[in-house]
Amino acid sequence: xxxxxxxxxxxxxxxxxxxxxxxxxxxxxxxxxxxxxxxxxxxxxxxxxxxxxxxxxxxxxxxxxxxxxxxxxxxxxxxxxxxxxxxxxxxxxxxxxxxxxxxxxxxxxxxxxxxxx
Amino acid sequence: xxxxxxxxxxxxxxxxxxxxxxxxxxxxxxxxxxxxxxxxxxxxxxxxxxxxxxxxxxxxxxxxxxxxxxxxxxxxxxxxxxxxxxxxxxxxxxxxxxxxxxxxxxxxxxx
Numbered sequence: 001x002x003x004x005x006x007x008x009x010x011x012x013x014x015x016x017x018x019x020x021x022x023x024x025x026x027x028x029x030x031x032x033x034x035x036x037x038x039x040x041x042x043x044x045x046x047x048x049x050x051x052x053x054x055x056x057x058x059x060x061x062x063x064x065x066x067x068x069x070x071x072x073x074x075x076x077x078x079x080x081x082x083x084x085x086x087x088x089x090x091x092x093x094x095x096x097x098x099x100x101x102x103x104x105x106x107x108x109x110x111x112x113x114x115x116x117x
Numbered sequence: 118x119x120x121x122x123x124x125x126x127x128x129x130x131x132x133x134x135x136x137x138x139x140x141x142x143x144x145x146x147x148x149x150x151x152x153x154x155x156x157x158x159x160x161x162x163x164x165x166x167x168x169x170x171x172x173x174x175x176x177x178x179x180x181x182x183x184x185x186x187x188x189x190x191x192x193x194x195x196x197x198x199x200x201x202x203x204x205x206x207x208x209x210x211x212x213x214x215x216x217x218x219x220x221x222x223x224x225x226x227x228x
Contacts, residue, residue, distance in 0.1 A: 004160075034215065041125050043206060044161070044218040093160050095216075103149050103168065106208075106216055108160035
């Protein structure tokens with residue numbers, strides 16, 4: 001149980017285009033989902049917390065107008081990288097927290113490798 | 118935020134030996150911790166967790182130790198196997214809020 005999927009697993013796009021990444025909790029409801037970014041040989045950096053039906057909370061230094069997050073249902077959150085540039089190339093990972101789960105364990109998706117040319 | 122973005126320290130161990138991976142966390146108010154294993158190109162995988170009211174928890178071949186006085190966590194892996202080669206992260210949480218990840222350690226098991 002507690003499976004989280006991401007789509008696509010890998011995407012290559014041209015500079016200036018927008019890319020949407022989906023995160024789904026497949027067998028549980030997640031009131032809260034999280035988006036992380038990971039550069040090579042580095043740790044996961046929390047970008048934003050996404051709550052179902054409300055606006056996302058962004059970490060300091062993360063541009064909310066560039067990284068648009070939508071959490072329209074209890075099983076789906078999307079991250080849209082708008083006007084992507086080469087420096088946005090990274091591994092984007094989402095996680096989902098089981099609604100009402102105690103303790104608040106997060107389950108991670110397999111990640112999306114974004115390459116901006 | 119509590120994130121760090123430093124380059125990963127590395128640890129090499131011989132197959133069959135025990136491994137100890139350390140983690141210093143930053144927030145004294147953190148009360149729940151998880152160790153994750155991340156293989157190349159994949160998302161983090163849950164290994165073991167511990168609440169702040171405990172100082173030790175054991176799983177299958179893994180033990181987590183928590184020292185709140187010095188804000189330190191360790192993950193012990195018994196009889197390390199080649200399949201244990203991965204990057205290991207500790208994550209700290211204040212109940213109800215976000216998780217923040219430590220630097221991570223790259224473990225290489227030598228056959």
